[in-house]
Amino acid sequence: MSNQASGKVINVVPVQAGAPAAPASSSGAAAAGRGVQTGQKLKISVMRYNPADPASVPHIQTYEIEQSDGMTLFMALMEIRERLDPSLQFDFVCRAGICGSCAMVVNGRPTLACRTLTRDIGPDITLAPLPFFELIGDLSVNTGKWMRALSERLEAWCHTKQQEVDLTRLEERMEPELAEAIFELDRCIECGCCLAGCGTARMRKDFVGAVGINKIARFRLDPRDVRTDADYYELIGDDDGVFGCMSLLGCHDVCPKELPLQTQIAFIRRKMVKEGMS
Amino acid sequence: MNVIYTDVLVIGGGLAGLRMAVAAKRRGHDAIILSLVPPKRSHSKAAQGGMQASLGNVIKGQGDNEDVHFEDTVRGSDWGADQDVVRMFVNTAPKAVRELASWGVPWSRVRKGDRTVVINGQKVTITERDEAHGLLAQRDFGGTKKWRTCYVADATGHAMLQAVGDQVIASSIPVHERTEALALIHEGGRCYGAVVRDLITGELTAYVAKATALATGGAGRLYQVTTNAVICEGIGMAIALETGIATLGNMEAVQFHPTPIFPAGILLTEGCRGDGGLLLDVDGHRFMPDYEPEKKELASRDVVSRRMEEHIKKGKGAKSRFGEHIWLDIRLLGEHHIKHNLREVWDICHYFLGLDPVKDLIPVRPAQHYTMGGVRTNYTGESPTLKGLFAAGEAACWDMHGFNRLGGNSVAETVVAGMIVGEFIADYCDKTENDISIPTGVLRDFVNEEKAKLQGLITSHGTEDASALKARMQAIMSDKVGIFRTGKELEEAVDELQKLLVKSRSIGLKSSAPGANPELVTAYRVQKMLKLALCVAYGAYTRTESRGAHFRSDYPNRNDAKWLSRTLATWKGDSTLPTFNYEALDVGKMELPPGWRGYGAKDYVDHPDTPGRQAAVDALKQQYADDRFARQAALMPYEQLLPARLRGKNERIDEPMAQAPARRTA
Numbered sequence A: 001m002s003n004q005a006s007g008k009v010i011n012v013v014p015v016q017a018g019a020p021a022a023p024a025s026s027s028g029a030a031a032a033g034r035g036v037q038t039g040q041k042l043k044i045s046v047m048r049y050n051p052a053d054p055a056s057v058p059h060i061q062t063y064e065i066e067q068s069d070g071m072t073l074f075m076a077l078m079e080i081r082e083r084l085d086p087s088l089q090f091d092f093v094c095r096a097g098i099c100g101s102c103a104m105v106v107n108g109r110p111t112l113a114c115r116t117l118t119r120d121i122g123p124d125i126t127l128a129p130l131p132f133f134e135l136i137g138d139l140s141v142n143t144g145k146w147m148r149a150l151s152e153r154l155e156a157w158c159h160t161k162q163q164e165v166d167l168t169r170l171e172e173r174m175e176p177e178l179a180e181a182i183f184e185l186d187r188c189i190e191c192g193c194c195l196a197g198c199g200t201a202r203m204r205k206d207f208v209g210a211v212g213i214n215k216i217a218r219f220r221l222d223p224r225d226v227r228t229d230a231d232y233y234e235l236i237g238d239d240d241g242v243f244g245c246m247s248l249l250g251c252h253d254v255c256p257k258e259l260p261l262q263t264q265i266a267f268i269r270r271k272m273v274k275e276g277m278s
Numbered sequence B: 001m002n003v004i005y006t007d008v009l010v011i012g013g014g015l016a017g018l019r020m021a022v023a024a025k026r027r028g029h030d031a032i033i034l035s036l037v038p039p040k041r042s043h044s045k046a047a048q049g050g051m052q053a054s055l056g057n058v059i060k061g062q063g064d065n066e067d068v069h070f071e072d073t074v075r076g077s078d079w080g081a082d083q084d085v086v087r088m089f090v091n092t093a094p095k096a097v098r099e100l101a102s103w104g105v106p107w108s109r110v111r112k113g114d115r116t117v118v119i120n121g122q123k124v125t126i127t128e129r130d131e132a133h134g135l136l137a138q139r140d141f142g143g144t145k146k147w148r149t150c151y152v153a154d155a156t157g158h159a160m161l162q163a164v165g166d167q168v169i170a171s172s173i174p175v176h177e178r179t180e181a182l183a184l185i186h187e188g189g190r191c192y193g194a195v196v197r198d199l200i201t202g203e204l205t206a207y208v209a210k211a212t213a214l215a216t217g218g219a220g221r222l223y224q225v226t227t228n229a230v231i232c233e234g235i236g237m238a239i240a241l242e243t244g245i246a247t248l249g250n251m252e253a254v255q256f257h258p259t260p261i262f263p264a265g266i267l268l269t270e271g272c273r274g275d276g277g278l279l280l281d282v283d284g285h286r287f288m289p290d291y292e293p294e295k296k297e298l299a300s301r302d303v304v305s306r307r308m309e310e311h312i313k314k315g316k317g318a319k320s321r322f323g324e325h326i327w328l329d330i331r332l333l334g335e336h337h338i339k340h341n342l343r344e345v346w347d348i349c350h351y352f353l354g355l356d357p358v359k360d361l362i363p364v365r366p367a368q369h370y371t372m373g374g375v376r377t378n379y380t381g382e383s384p385t386l387k388g389l390f391a392a393g394e395a396a397c398w399d400m401h402g403f404n405r406l407g408g409n410s411v412a413e414t415v416v417a418g419m420i421v422g423e424f425i426a427d428y429c430d431k432t433e434n435d436i437s438i439p440t441g442v443l444r445d446f447v448n449e450e451k452a453k454l455q456g457l458i459t460s461h462g463t464e465d466a467s468a469l470k471a472r473m474q475a476i477m478s479d480k481v482g483i484f485r486t487g488k489e490l491e492e493a494v495d496e497l498q499k500l501l502v503k504s505r506s507i508g509l510k511s512s513a514p515g516a517n518p519e520l521v522t523a524y525r526v527q528k529m530l531k532l533a534l535c536v537a538y539g540a541y542t543r544t545e546s547r548g549a550h551f552r553s554d555y556p557n558r559n560d561a562k563w564l565s566r567t568l569a570t571w572k573g574d575s576t577l578p579t580f581n582y583e584a585l586d587v588g589k590m591e592l593p594p595g596w597r598g599y600g601a602k603d604y605v606d607h608p609d610t611p612g613r614q615a616a617v618d619a620l621k622q623q624y625a626d627d628r629f630a631r632q633a634a635l636m637p638y639e640q641l642l643p644a645r646l647r648g649k650n651e652r653i654d655e656p657m658a659q660a661p662a663r664r665t666a
Helices: A073-084 A143-153 A176-186 A199-203 A209-221 A229-236 A250-254 A261-277 B015-026 B066-076 B083-102 B156-170 B235-241 B301-316 B335-341 B343-353 B409-430 B440-459 B466-480 B487-506 B518-542 B610-623 B628-635
Strands: A008-014 A041-048 A059-066 A103-106 A109-112 A124-128 A135-137 B002-011 B031-035 B113-119 B122-128 B175-177 B179-187 B190-198 B204-214 B254-257 B278-280 B318-320 B323-329 B362-364 B367-371 B374-376 B389-391 B565-570 B579-584
Touching: A041 A073, A059 A073, A073 A124, A073 B466, A109 A250, A143 A209, A143 B156, A143 B175, A176 A209, A176 B156, A209 A229, A209 A250, A209 A261, A229 A261, A250 A261, B002 B015, B002 B190, B002 B409, B015 B031, B015 B156, B015 B204, B015 B409, B031 B179, B031 B204, B066 B083, B066 B628, B083 B156, B083 B409, B156 B409, B179 B204, B179 B235, B179 B440, B190 B440, B204 B235, B204 B409, B204 B440, B235 B374, B235 B389, B235 B518, B254 B301, B301 B323, B335 B343, B343 B362, B374 B389, B389 B409, B440 B518, B466 B487, B466 B518, B487 B518, B518 B565, B518 B579, B610 B628
Parallel strands: A041 A124, B002 B031, B002 B204, B031 B175, B204 B389
Antiparallel strands: A008 A059, A041 A059, A103 A109, A103 A124, B113 B122, B179 B190, B190 B204, B254 B367, B278 B323, B318 B323, B323 B362, B565 B579
16 A cells, blocks of 8 residues: 555536536546556546535545555545545445445446456546435445335335244255345345436436345245235335336446346336236 | 433444344333444444354264354363353354344255365365255354354355344334444443434434443454454444443454455455365465364464464565465365355455456465454343443453454354343343433533543644554554564553554544544544553553464463463553453363363463363263263353243254244244
């Protein structure tokens, strides 16, 4: 890590509230910037706004730091906060691509910042908070609050036959393939990228998104959950549920866990159509 | 003044905290969970490889039971563990894993018939029993005699956290996300809750509760290179310490994991080695069998980490621009296994190192991983000195890990302690004598004190930079309070950390923006973290022996005669050092008296009581040779310590239960 590297804040460009972040000066940067060399300058432009501060207006602020070996956006943003601007807000927890805290819009695309290598996307990098979610400040958004509300709405927990099982006895059996199939859908990290990449979510503020439909698909597959398609239809059989999806499938393209969202949405829609017709 | 009342205030939204809240709620007590981050983003999620529970379903786990798990755990702890607590733990772990199975965790399952596995570098075919088909599978982990680690691919903590987090939502337990406890409210030796800061608005609120439970995880971020998430700064432990009443146990016991990726320190699961991965040096030589012929790569973590560093010191490390490292080789496991059972490992190698572990060697080097120490509790999870304060999981020193914990035992501890301590908390809240009446003036004083501290940081024109102090502390801890420790380096570390602590009282901020103010957060946390760092460093300096993960090059032997004891730290006001007391462990009551661990150093100094106790244990073992339950009860009765609803034997394929017993459920 190049903690000794020089760095500076180079410009501040105000933007209108609500306007999207300006694109990086070399748009299509992912391809153009591949292979930034160690020691080369990175220009990191961050969409900034602190709703808690009446004096704050949305603006783009650009920081210049040096590329170091293996530098991720986590390392870059920590360096900016520690050395250039202690007020910069963002969220990292695991910094290993498993917790879903750090989703943001990187060069126009929602993704996990912690496992994004700056050498692959620089030297000009633009960062903006995820759209759709409540903004806490700068790159920090309140995905947790939204996800909890979603889980409450979809009753996204395993509805088991009995409240209590006898824990002294052997566990119930399950086919190994089924357990793997459930795990495949259980891998969602609730990062919010799918909603940030979703067309419907722009129009329907209560849309459950791919994260919600995937949760239903996960519990529907699980024999431990006693609910039927009629129950699931009550939860997602409308335009805020699976029928709101326009099949643009931005969710599938941006999901950092590469969940099979395309097939799951299509599959659940078919099941819900069938249920609705019966 | 904002005040929120509840029955149980749980501080920390990881597995232990969530499970305690569920337990309390099921017993009819309201609970509120405070969490720095949305609970499903907690560090529990990072547990990859699995959870130990002696189910004995797989053929390589056949014959496993609580007794074997108990012995592995005590040996792993280098006899630092509380053996009563280990017994409570091993008996509850199968119940916990089965409860999670009923809650929807997609545990990997046994498939009957032949399968190829890698053992000791060789491909061998093993045959799973028909009667095990569809039951939970187990994999091998370090320091265990049987394959005992239940798993969900290599995302076990993730899947557990999903299921337990879902139960919290199903139980309508509120989680106050993005909040941080800054101080415990206490008076007359009783804890009444906490002063809590909202990390979005910056507002302070007094949370008042009958029982307060800390489940804030470990303190890995005291170190420069750690596998821990960035939120693992030990603040929960620190606010307990700052009461001056609650104690921290064994803070010098810090685990270094053998195989985080180098140099970033991101964890690769022990499952890599459990499933057959090897450690290679610069020459491609598999060196672990040279040092540890018995367990090789699968000795306990403290031992493997030391051997790796020892081998690097001999000049056998692979060189890179970042320094020297060891290679982890999982190529022999094959593409299918890696992409199914070690999927996160593949992802991490791909995204962070740009390599493919199916074809490439992985650079690894030990890094800080686990805090064995924590808030000292008795077996119920309650602080013995501060009534009404409970702790569980990594934040606690309960103490089932002693000076080294086994892989797979920490994520198991989170849910097991969550169940057990959760029941004791409910018992505590049931008792009318534990009702509270706390004057609002006391609350106001505590809130005002915190307010004044924060305001002081914001308005002081101090010259010290919080981030710089933190970075220096982390460098000292990694350089001088690491895997190999000496009196001289520890003394230097203690000296400088004390100076940093004094400097931290003169921190100045550059930013005074309203709201979250991340700079302010760093400032108040580093003041607390320095106290913890001093507990670790000074505790390590004072303990002149080597035990488990605490290794003194100048005192390389375990010394039971002098140090078979638990370090208890308290902190007085403006002091710059903790005060230590030592709690002796009673050999006379141990089910497994101290001896050789079965790996690692063979030299140790015996406790004078050990030979006598060993003779008594041997006699009892002979007397009850045929019945393991009667034998155990004769050696060290413990079942009366467990909450009533968690008692009872555990059924296994090889230990069937004749008829349905009376329903004992959680």
